[in-house]
Amino acid sequence: MSSELQVAICRCKDGDTGAFKVIVRTFERRVLAIAYSILGNTEESLEVMQETFFRTFKNIARIKNEAGIARFICKVAANYSIDIKRRRHGRLISLDDEAELPASVIIQLADTRNKPDAQVERDELWRALRKAISELPDKQRMTLVLHDVDGLSKREIGQVMRCPQGTVRSNLHIARKKLKERLKEYM
Amino acid sequence: MSTCCRNYDEMIHLFVDGELSGRQREAFLESLRRDERLQDEVARYRRIIRTLKVFAKLKFPSDRLRKARAALVRRVSGLS
Structure with missing residues (x-):
């Protein structure tokens, strides 16, 4: 239980924002893949990325281990992406090709x-x-x-x-x- | 296969996900050897799943990614 990620989770609980970068680095690609596959839009996917990791940092005290943080991050990324999609209220957002x-x-x-x-x-x-x-x-x-x-x-x-x-x-x-x-x- | 259509479809998904038990898998493979339509179906689902994996390989514009990371660091720093 002393992988780089596990250590980062523990240090993050003490408010170490440097350790938080390890968490972002570990999950960033996954979060963007989830967001982009749901939204098909780069700008919104980057918003999901920011919000997901911000909420992860805010809730880090509740997260126990690597499996827990993976579940938390994927859940927030998917739910927030779906929220954004709902908020469009039928507004047409084009699927971009920037990514x-x-x-x-x-x-x-x-x-x-x-x-x-x-x-x-x-x-x-x-x-x-x-x-x-x-x-x-x-x-x-x-x-x-x-x-x-x-x-x-x-x-x-x-x-x-x-x-x-x-x-x-x-x-x-x-x-x-x-x-x-x-x-x-x-x- | 000696199962109804709904189960037939269900078995294809379980097979491509590697979730059939030993005996079920053997029976499925036997059907697969004999049934071209089944081979097509399995191949089609495998292509879809393989295609979905490409989302994980997307490259986002690096300048915008950098900006988003910087904004995140600012937000997080404001909390601690």
């Missing part, structure tokens, strides 16, 4: 390598994927993102969302099925 995928990753998107218009198809898939996720109901979207994007287990998601694992499983399967339908021309 970029490294070229090596773009290649992995679907099996389009040998097609002449592969780049166009990959761009379309990337947009269609974000749109399909954004159209899922909140609980399905949150479950899909926490499981398939972030990699939390169904048990952990049940703890985060305060629901039985059966519900997590059902939401996940429905969400994937909807994505499969909406992306069928690309996959």
